[in-house]
Amino acid sequence: MPFVNPQGKLDQFFLLSQDLFICIDFAGILLNINPMFENLLGYSTSEWVGKPCGKLVDHRDIPVIEEALSRLQSHKKVAPFDVRALTAEGKVVWLEVTAAAGDRVIYVIARDISRRKAVEKQLIRNQRLFQIAGETALIGGWYVDMAEGLPIWSNEVCRLHGVPDGFKPTIEEAMTFYAPSSRPRIREVFSACCESGTSFDEELEIVTRQAVRLWVRVIGKAVRDELGQIIQVQGSTQNITERKATERQLTLLERSVEASTNGVIIVDAQRQDLPMVYVNAAFERITGYSRTKALGQNCRFLQGEETDPATLAKLRKGIYAQQDVHVVIRNYRCNGVPFWNDLYVSPVRDAAGLVTHFVGVQNDITAQREYQAQLRHNANHDALTGLPNRLMLDQRLSQGCLLAKRYRRYIAVLFVDLDDFKPINDTLGHDVGDHILIEVAKRLEEELRPWDTVARFGGDEFIVLLPDLAHEQDVLQVVERLLARLSAPYWYRDSELRITASMGIATDDGTISEPRQLIQQADLAMYKAKRQGRNTYQWYTDELNRKVTNRVNLRHALQQAIEQSQFELHYQPQIQGATGRVTGVEALIRWYHPERGYISPAQFISLAEDTGQIMPISEWVLERACRDAVELNARTTMPVTMAVNISPMQFQRAGFLLSIQRVLEQTGLAPDLLELELTEGVLMDSTEHAIQTLQDLRALGVHIALDDFGTGFSSLSYLKRLPINKLKIDRSFIRDVVNDTRDAAIVDGVVTMAVKLGLEVLIEGVETAAQYAYLNARYCAHFQGFYFARPMPMLAISSYLNESHHPRNDAEPHPM
Numbered sequence: 001m002p003f004v005n006p007q008g009k010l011d012q013f014f015l016l017s018q019d020l021f022i023c024i025d026f027a028g029i030l031l032n033i034n035p036m037f038e039n040l041l042g043y044s045t046s047e048w049v050g051k052p053c054g055k056l057v058d059h060r061d062i063p064v065i066e067e068a069l070s071r072l073q074s075h076k077k078v079a080p081f082d083v084r085a086l087t088a089e090g091k092v093v094w095l096e097v098t099a100a101a102g103d104r105v106i107y108v109i110a111r112d113i114s115r116r117k118a119v120e121k122q123l124i125r126n127q128r129l130f131q132i133a134g135e136t137a138l139i140g141g142w143y144v145d146m147a148e149g150l151p152i153w154s155n156e157v158c159r160l161h162g163v164p165d166g167f168k169p170t171i172e173e174a175m176t177f178y179a180p181s182s183r184p185r186i187r188e189v190f191s192a193c194c195e196s197g198t199s200f201d202e203e204l205e206i207v208t209r210q211a212v213r214l215w216v217r218v219i220g221k222a223v224r225d226e227l228g229q230i231i232q233v234q235g236s237t238q239n240i241t242e243r244k245a246t247e248r249q250l251t252l253l254e255r256s257v258e259a260s261t262n263g264v265i266i267v268d269a270q271r272q273d274l275p276m277v278y279v280n281a282a283f284e285r286i287t288g289y290s291r292t293k294a295l296g297q298n299c300r301f302l303q304g305e306e307t308d309p310a311t312l313a314k315l316r317k318g319i320y321a322q323q324d325v326h327v328v329i330r331n332y333r334c335n336g337v338p339f340w341n342d343l344y345v346s347p348v349r350d351a352a353g354l355v356t357h358f359v360g361v362q363n364d365i366t367a368q369r370e371y372q373a374q375l376r377h378n379a380n381h382d383a384l385t386g387l388p389n390r391l392m393l394d395q396r397l398s399q400g401c402l403l404a405k406r407y408r409r410y411i412a413v414l415f416v417d418l419d420d421f422k423p424i425n426d427t428l429g430h431d432v433g434d435h436i437l438i439e440v441a442k443r444l445e446e447e448l449r450p451w452d453t454v455a456r457f458g459g460d461e462f463i464v465l466l467p468d469l470a471h472e473q474d475v476l477q478v479v480e481r482l483l484a485r486l487s488a489p490y491w492y493r494d495s496e497l498r499i500t501a502s503m504g505i506a507t508d509d510g511t512i513s514e515p516r517q518l519i520q521q522a523d524l525a526m527y528k529a530k531r532q533g534r535n536t537y538q539w540y541t542d543e544l545n546r547k548v549t550n551r552v553n554l555r556h557a558l559q560q561a562i563e564q565s566q567f568e569l570h571y572q573p574q575i576q577g578a579t580g581r582v583t584g585v586e587a588l589i590r591w592y593h594p595e596r597g598y599i600s601p602a603q604f605i606s607l608a609e610d611t612g613q614i615m616p617i618s619e620w621v622l623e624r625a626c627r628d629a630v631e632l633n634a635r636t637t638m639p640v641t642m643a644v645n646i647s648p649m650q651f652q653r654a655g656f657l658l659s660i661q662r663v664l665e666q667t668g669l670a671p672d673l674l675e676l677e678l679t680e681g682v683l684m685d686s687t688e689h690a691i692q693t694l695q696d697l698r699a700l701g702v703h704i705a706l707d708d709f710g711t712g713f714s715s716l717s718y719l720k721r722l723p724i725n726k727l728k729i730d731r732s733f734i735r736d737v738v739n740d741t742r743d744a745a746i747v748d749g750v751v752t753m754a755v756k757l758g759l760e761v762l763i764e765g766v767e768t769a770a771q772y773a774y775l776n777a778r779y780c781a782h783f784q785g786f787y788f789a790r791p792m793p794m795l796a797i798s799s800y801l802n803e804s805h806h807p808r809n810d811a812e813p814h815p816m
């Protein structure tokens with residue numbers, strides 16, 4: 001290595017120095033370099049002597065070198081400066097350069113400051129990072145030297161307070177930034193820290209210079225010197241406004257959840273067996289379990305015997321699939337009482353979508369369910385007796401048929417109707433009636449097996465279903481047992497009441513296509529039982545069915561007849577025996593059916609009575625007969641009475657009297673030419689009312705005849721009170737009157753009695769000359785019968801009357 005010749009005593013420094021010693025001329029050419037040059041930069045010194053010093057420097061620092069050189073050339077001073085030199089390996093070495101101009105040369109000392117530069121760089125980087133952290137976390141630092149008593153704020157703290165960077169408040173000024181509510185606290189904790197070194201960590205409110213309220217977390221601690229004296233209080237201030245808002249919201253949420261009337265449960269989805277980590281107060285109230293008991297457990301402790309496995313499976317499936325799930329589940333309270341839990345469960349996901357929890361919202365809907373059940377019960381049960389009603393009966397009947405079919409058994413339907421319940425109800429009152437119905441329901445239920453059904457079908461009608469009979473005949477034991485039980489005395493407020501029932505039975509093997517038909521069949525059979533004397537039963541038969549079907553068909557046809565006016569009136573003459581003169585005619589209805597021809601009134605009148613269709617028919621008959629009577633009387637010289645049959649229903653209707661009055665007025669028929677024929681049955685029913693109506697009719701001038709006399713059971717004492725004009729002796733006594741002395745005796749008795757009571761007598765059903773001769777010889781009466789004439793249409797009776805009122809010579813009435 002070539003050595004530069006040392007000069008004078010200072011040469012040793014030149015050689016040994018850890019700094020670079022360089023001499024350059026005023027043009028910047030290297031003249032002399034110490035050995036450190038080679039050590040530091042890795043170049044050989046000889047190479048570089050005579051070369052411009054600028055070549056050593058990183059191109060970025062060349063302007064610095066040029067500037068310094070220019071100043072030195074002008075013999076100006078140059079302050080030490082830093083440049084980057086490049087080593088032989090291409091690395092950068094930071095040099096602190098001190099240069100001074102001599103007479104002919106420039107002396108340069110350059111010191112390697114690369115390590116310092118690296119530390120500085122690191123420091124700057126750290127400062128920057130600290131600043132970033134402060135800005136990001138909204139934390140600023142501050143300190144107060146005890147000696148000076150002035151707070152020093154970092155830029156972030158300045159920013160927080162809304163003041164420019166470098167703002168230097170007094171302690172008092174710094175305090176005034178705190179909101180009035182927070183001020184006493186910061187004073188207290190700051191003083192305590194200054195005086196006794198107590199650290200503080202407070203969340204307080206400040207008001208920025210722009211009057212914005214912010215929440216800050218202020219942390220402070222004392223710094224002591226080696227003697228333990230507090231020399232400084234330092235700390236940080238962090239803006240936590242957002243966190244506070246979030247916290248407030250969370251608190252609000254928590255309070256809301258706590259206050260909710262719904263039970264809320266949160267379970268940890270990440271832990272084994274999904275333990276509950278939160279339950280609210282409503283959960284405690286609903287279940288009776290305290291938080292301490294519930295937390296940490298799986299919800300399954302709420303389940304019990306009646307918890308439906310299917311519902312449970314649905315709930316588990318939803319949880320397993322991490323989906324929302326809604327169930328109504330039977331749960332149990334702490335005291336073992338079950339309740340209906342309307343439960344919604346939803347997964348709660350974290351930001352990454354992972355299910356961390358499940359939240360369950362539960363509602364105790366037991367009361368609601370019970371109410372619904374009550375409604376359902378009410379819809380299916382009779383309010384008075386609590387028995388199933390018709391609706392439920394239908395379901396049970398269908399089920400019963402299915403069971404009978406499946407297990408090859410028989411189903412029996414009993415139609416139970418109480419005998420004479422209406423009079424009890426009407427006369428003794430509804431309380432008594434209700435009491436009996438409840439008692440009947442109870443007795444029926446007690447006599448039956450649990451799988452049998454008793455339903456209330458109507459007022460005093462009950463249906464019993466026996467869906468499990470081995471043999472059809474088995475039903476009879478039950479029926480007899482029920483009849484006996486129902487006929488046992490009933491007690492109401494110490495009074496004994498007696499009532500019986502009539503029952504109709506229908507059975508089937510379950511294959512019937514329309515189970516309701518069994519009820520109809522049992523109903524038919526029950527009616528038959530009623531007709532057979534009550535407190536008995538009847539079995540449904542096909543024959544019964546046929547009759548009923550005919551009746552149903554007839555009823556439909558009758559309705560059409562009413563609507564299409566298919567009726568006519570025929571008239572049968574009534575003859576006065578003494579004179580042979582026709583004194584009246586009886587109007588007899590004829591139904592001309594377009595397909596079936598004439599249908600006898602004997603076939604349809606009683607049906608029309610049952611169905612109520614008799615009313616429109618009767619009105620028509622009355623009016624037609626009155627009009628025809630007016631016409632007939634207009635054509636004859638002698639008055640002719642019009643006898644019209646009055647049905648019981650017609651007679652009992654309120655307004656009957658009025659309807660007679662009206663028809664007389666409308667047709668102009670003289671009242672004494674109208675004779676109303678009533679049967680004994682009509683008058684038997686409501687005696688007082690009937691007698692009053694008869695008296696009113698008589699007052700109108702209308703005649704009354706008691707029809708079919710002798711066939712009923714009217715008492716003679718009763719007969720004497722009736723304001724009637726005429727008795728019509730039933731034709732059943734006439735048929736054999738000539739030969740049968742008993743019939744003759746009856747006719748004799750009735751006629752004698754009638755005459756004694758001042759009543760006229762009409763003998764019906766005279767068919768032969770012998771009968772007529774026999775009767776006419778004995779009694780002063782009127783006669784009617786085929787012997788004289790059959791009922792005939794209007795035209796025919798009109799000419800018949802003409803003829804009879806201009807009799808032929810023998811003056812005897814003649815058969816047609």
Ligand SMILES: Nc1nc2c(ncn2[C@@H]2O[C@@H]3COP(=O)(O)O[C@H]4[C@@H](O)[C@H](n5cnc6c(=O)[nH]c(N)nc65)O[C@@H]4COP(=O)(O)O[C@H]3[C@H]2O)c(=O)[nH]1
Nearest residue numbers: 588589600601602605621645646647765766767785786787
């Ligand atoms: N065997 C026999 N029968 C005789 C003789 N003379 C008359 N008859 C029949 O005896 C019935 C007399 O009428 P009824 O006893 O009031 O009996 C009537 C009456 O109860 C009822 N009826 C007829 N028309 C009406 C009506 O317009 N209104 C009401 N409510 N019932 C009526 O129908 C019943 C039957 O009427 P019809 O079939 O017309 O039968 C009539 C008549 O044709 C006879 O010598 N021998």
